[in-house]
Amino acid sequence: MGGGGQLTEPVETSACGGRAASVYTWDEVQKHCHRNDQWLVINRKVYNVTQWAKRHPGGLRVISHYAGEDATVTTAFYNWGFSMSSTVTSAATANKYTSPPVQHDFQALRTRAEGLGLFQAQPLFFCLHLGHILLLELLAWMSVWLWGTGWRTTLLCSFILAVAQAQAGWLQHDFGHLSVFKLSRWNHIFHKFIIGHLKGASGNWWNHRHFQHHAKPNVFSKDPDVNMLHVFVVGDIQPVEYGIKKIKYMPYHHQHQYFFLVGPPLLIPVYFHIQILRAMFSRRDWVDLAWSMSYYLRYFCCYAPFYGLLGSVALISFVRFLESHWFVWVTQMNHLPMNIDHEKQQDWLSMQLSATCNIEQSCFNDWFSGHLNFQIEHHLFPTMPRHNYQVLAPLVRALCEKHSIPYQEKTLWRGVADVVRSLKNSGDLWMDAYLHK
16 A cells, blocks of 8 residues: 555563564454554454554554454555565464354465466556547647537537546556555655546545555445445445334435436535545645646636636536536445445355456457456556456466455446345335334
């Protein structure tokens, strides 16, 4: 999850060669799971991260999601930001949250993937992807410059800009996961450039939000992507809880219908924009604000001469409206129909597989979703360059079959339909509990 300060506060030190190996039981470790008292276990060593967590570049919350738990497996995919070798701490006696055979085979799979070179990025792939985004931006501007501001040209320009924005979203996702360059520093620089200058958003806002999603996908109170602000109820558990408590902020039995009015149209143009601005100003993140403003300065310099100030605002709002539909359907069809529940403290493989599914591979699906049609592989190995997911997928499927873990793959159209179907099912569960329990 990027760099950070080195952890220097061990849980306990003592006498063997100047330090003693204290042993804690898991019952003891579990007690340290509060905001002002957080321990992690990594490779059977206990770390007190209470103070250090505040400096973590991925945000305080993503650390707290693993407080009192074993975070070993996550170190293969994220850099928690402290040195394991220089912080000798205490050993935990056992880990009751992991399944040793599954964990062993999963680590073997990662070793095999490394041996196959699947963590090596192809520079040409990402250069071409960035090039086609810049070309789309140029074509959108040239269409207005050559053919004027009639409604047909404006629709064409809006469509091209929406494609460029969606594809830039997938590309910033690659750099945000540190999957392009070997050096984290270069990934961070390009991430700032793409999400800031090409999209007008905030890299730190994205990091803080998205890393929580990966740490605990589809877990209430830990994954911000399932925090529906009482507008929707999702999964099989939350609707029943709301129904029993007679909570009715919205007519949830109709949520599969009003989803089309408040979900895809408003997520990026309204909700994300408010979140981004609030995050940058509340955290005094002036660097991200400068990157974001550079996008809008460039945009208005390009389009205000043709449309004027208000016309340019209307144009970008419509572009965000189109992009939001694209983004919502791609991201929700991989997660919303899957299991959504409270914390169950599953092993990494089981947790990720229960919360994600794939959309079948095709050249169009790969491009359209930014290879997030391989959502399972992405969640298991977030730092792997996406162009290698197709090679990895059969190996992951075989591992899942060996351990009887469901591996779901759907067509694109079924994925879209399942979003609506899952919302209707959750709404029906709420109505039944609301009326009869």
